[in-house]
Amino acid sequence: MAQAGGGLALAFIAGFIALALAPLLRFGGEFSIDRQVLSTLRFTLYQASLSTLISLVFGAALALSLARRPNLPGRIWIIRLMAAPMGLPALAGAFGVLAVWGRQGWVNDILGASGTDLQFNVYGLSGILIAHSFFNIPLAARLFYASLERLPSQYWLMAAHLGLGRVSLLRFVEWPALRRALPGAGGLVFMLCATSFTLVLTLGGGPAATTLEVAIYQALKFDFEPVRAVFLVGLQMLLAGAVLAFLKLFGAAEEEKNESGLLRRFDGQSALARTWDFLVIAGLIAFCGAPFAAIATSGLVASYPHLVTDPLFWRALATSFMLGPIAAVTAVILAYGLAIAHYGSASRVWKGALEAAGSLILLTPPVVLATGWFLWLKGGSGYGPYVLVALINALMSLPFAFHVLQPAIRTHFERTGRLSESLGIKGFERLRIVDFAILKRPLTTAFFFALSLSLGDLGAVALFGGDNLVTLPWLIYARLGSYRTSDAAALTLLLTLICMIFAVLGTRDSGTREGSIR
Amino acid sequence: MRKTIVLAAVAALVSSSAAIAADKTLTIYTYESFTADWGPGPAVKKAFEQTCGCTVNYVSVEDGVALLNRLKLEGKDNKADIVLGLDTGLVADAKATGLFAPSGVSASAVSVPGGFSDDTFLPYDYGHFAVVYDTEKMKTPPKSLDELVNGNPDEKIAIEDPRTSTPGLGLLLWMKSVYGDKAPEAWAKLSKRVLTVTPGWSEAYGLFTKGEVPMVLSYTTSPAYHEMEEKTSRYQAASFSEGHYVQVEVAAATNTSHDPALAKSFLEFMVSPAFQDIIPTTNWMFPAAKTSQPLPDAFNKLVAPAKTFLMTPDEVARNRKAWVDEWVAAMGAK
Numbered sequence: 001m002a003q004a005g006g007g008l009a010l011a012f013i014a015g016f017i018a019l020a021l022a023p024l025l026r027f028g029g030e031f032s033i034d035r036q037v038l039s040t041l042r043f044t045l046y047q048a049s050l051s052t053l054i055s056l057v058f059g060a061a062l063a064l065s066l067a068r069r070p071n072l073p074g075r076i077w078i079i080r081l082m083a084a085p086m087g088l089p090a091l092a093g094a095f096g097v098l099a100v101w102g103r104q105g106w107v108n109d110i111l112g113a114s115g116t117d118l119q120f121n122v123y124g125l126s127g128i129l130i131a132h133s134f135f136n137i138p139l140a141a142r143l144f145y146a147s148l149e150r151l152p153s154q155y156w157l158m159a160a161h162l163g164l165g166r167v168s169l170l171r172f173v174e175w176p177a178l179r180r181a182l183p184g185a186g187g188l189v190f191m192l193c194a195t196s197f198t199l200v201l202t203l204g205g206g207p208a209a210t211t212l213e214v215a216i217y218q219a220l221k222f223d224f225e226p227v228r229a230v231f232l233v234g235l236q237m238l239l240a241g242a243v244l245a246f247l248k249l250f251g252a253a254e255e256e257k258n259e260s261g262l263l264r265r266f267d268g269q270s271a272l273a274r275t276w277d278f279l280v281i282a283g284l285i286a287f288c289g290a291p292f293a294a295i296a297t298s299g300l301v302a303s304y305p306h307l308v309t310d311p312l313f314w315r316a317l318a319t320s321f322m323l324g325p326i327a328a329v330t331a332v333i334l335a336y337g338l339a340i341a342h343y344g345s346a347s348r349v350w351k352g353a354l355e356a357a358g359s360l361i362l363l364t365p366p367v368v369l370a371t372g373w374f375l376w377l378k379g380g381s382g383y384g385p386y387v388l389v390a391l392i393n394a395l396m397s398l399p400f401a402f403h404v405l406q407p408a409i410r411t412h413f414e415r416t417g418r419l420s421e422s423l424g425i426k427g428f429e430r431l432r433i434v435d436f437a438i439l440k441r442p443l444t445t446a447f448f449f450a451l452s453l454s455l456g457d458l459g460a461v462a463l464f465g466g467d468n469l470v471t472l473p474w475l476i477y478a479r480l481g482s483y484r485t486s487d488a489a490a491l492t493l494l495l496t497l498i499c500m501i502f503a504v505l506g507t508r509d510s511g512t513r514e515g516s517i518r
Numbered sequence: 519m520r521k522t523i524v525l526a527a528v529a530a531l532v533s534s535s536a537a538i539a540a541d542k543t544l545t546i547y548t549y550e551s552f553t554a555d556w557g558p559g560p561a562v563k564k565a566f567e568q569t570c571g572c573t574v575n576y577v578s579v580e581d582g583v584a585l586l587n588r589l590k591l592e593g594k595d596n597k598a599d600i601v602l603g604l605d606t607g608l609v610a611d612a613k614a615t616g617l618f619a620p621s622g623v624s625a626s627a628v629s630v631p632g633g634f635s636d637d638t639f640l641p642y643d644y645g646h647f648a649v650v651y652d653t654e655k656m657k658t659p660p661k662s663l664d665e666l667v668n669g670n671p672d673e674k675i676a677i678e679d680p681r682t683s684t685p686g687l688g689l690l691l692w693m694k695s696v697y698g699d700k701a702p703e704a705w706a707k708l709s710k711r712v713l714t715v716t717p718g719w720s721e722a723y724g725l726f727t728k729g730e731v732p733m734v735l736s737y738t739t740s741p742a743y744h745e746m747e748e749k750t751s752r753y754q755a756a757s758f759s760e761g762h763y764v765q766v767e768v769a770a771a772t773n774t775s776h777d778p779a780l781a782k783s784f785l786e787f788m789v790s791p792a793f794q795d796i797i798p799t800t801n802w803m804f805p806a807a808k809t810s811q812p813l814p815d816a817f818n819k820l821v822a823p824a825k826t827f828l829m830t831p832d833e834v835a836r837n838r839k840a841w842v843d844e845w846v847a848a849m850g851a852k
Contacts, residue, residue: 098730102730103674104730123713201715202714203714205714221584374591378595478551480720481718482556482557485724
């Protein structure tokens, strides 16, 4: 039953992609791996690996420090707001990063005021890495933190009894937990960085910084060689598939079976440990928070009355709020199906396929999906484009939902599986009594994750004319595209606030259990 | 822009139920900033509907390139009577689709720099590419493309990527027109002044107005927007002694139009003052034909290029790929 559900979800995803790619093949276009493709491939791999490494290291550090300070004031808010960068359109994030790190940014202001001749130049690899870290450190930290939280509380107690030092604690308790989240978090972050487009071009400083995603866009849009685009998508999938398989090597099997209790830590009471945690947490909050502060500053100076009285704004809001929940529910259902099947299966290959389905979709650029489906919909009038945008958004947020749900489901079933079986609770009964009660929280989190993401989506289908389909990010681009920079800044701030509200709602009832976010 | 479409849809509903002879419809494929509520679309629709006894429907896509792609994707099944918003660089590709019909409209009313003339594609506006600079940050702007190329590398410019944007391609063709075979060397020099290469005009111009960069590749008409809408003369276009490359925007009727007569009358309307009057302050481009009133004052203060560059559509189509590859190499890609 669970396997059938997973198979169905898998078939749906694979079918959706294949159907999008298939009609593109009837158009001409040649392809080969030439020098340019190779250098693009090399740069994609290089910047994505570095970005991933940085995001994972700092994400893990932040997660470890946060997990060690259960009584830190405002901790729950830090954890909640980790989901905030996700809904931010890339360009808005780029402008935020530039306001801090750019030539006229705060960092250079400080450098200038301190009387040095030093100038920080963000354009180039450094800019790409900063922007990717800004988006992905919180995501990695979120996934690592959830894994640390799933550790049974007895572990900490036992470690205290045994008098484990910092190194031993890290090695025997924390590292295994981080390792469990590593392939998932690493794979997700890698794919997000590898497929980065706007950030890489805007901050990269020149065509030396080009990702495969840019080449795909160029092939499909500027050169109109759909076959070449499909070929590059395939190449991108191969590359990421290899990286995912590589990351799998670092993964660790599940071991814990115990009941979880209140999170209480006995270690890290030394002054050094406190200082370290403070520096890590404060430093990364400053790093990830500063661009948001910049967005707020430039957004607040804009004028709002004419924006909020603009019917177009309300239309965008209505569209986003109509499509968002549909996309989010679809994403959660698909992720649930995949995760249940993933847990219940013993076959490594099948597990791998399910995991891939949960993430490889990120490697098919929305513009490719939209173009392929545009051909099926024959121009797309009526509800076609709406359904399409909702589905594409659902699939794009699926990986996030999957990585939130899958570990939670694994832990939950390990803890309750045998008991439920021995009590004879099965099927929907089980879903209602046992699963939903526990999984309500990760399901909610996954839902709001997906909602934020689809809210921040540009509505790729509209590239070829979704007619009256307008989303908030689209509106931001439209204003920006016609000299109206301050309107765009104001709309960006509004979008950011909405995403933050969603991030908070996604962890709404967490406060009741000392900030548990499982 | 979206509101326009909604309004158009509502208007279509309303007018079809009203007694107006709205049984005729004219479908225009165009780009989004044309149909934006601040763009020319709404006024054009209103003006044409007053005389044609028809309803104008817009279908808008991202930009000129997407417009052509949409046609390629739809082929003969397209629903357009008129396609408005390609530029001359795309015309050769567009012709190759075999989807367009000769306009049948005399081009004598039209006058654009560079002298583009075609029996199918009719220009409706044009604009020269230009380096726009921030007068508060730059006291001595470059006076020629050569000064731009060889100038102080600490004074940066944001440009657009020719692989993903039309202004980016514009600069590429401009450099090629001026430097010919020496273009790669010029690009290599210029690359030291390039702060970054953005995917589109919006990103580059956003960096510019946010004060991140003192120069940006845009149009000679950009200062007119700031002058008229924001009442500031802070941003100015630099006049280059070699001349400026021009972007000419064109429209054509499809050969699948269900009402060729109506399509032809729209093209006639397009080069008449009723249409041309709307263009300057909504599309921020120069009219391609006579207007009934003189241009707004802000337009008279703009840079008037001494010389105009414009390559033929065939030349662009033939060389674009090789030149873009050359650009990528010259800009320091390894």
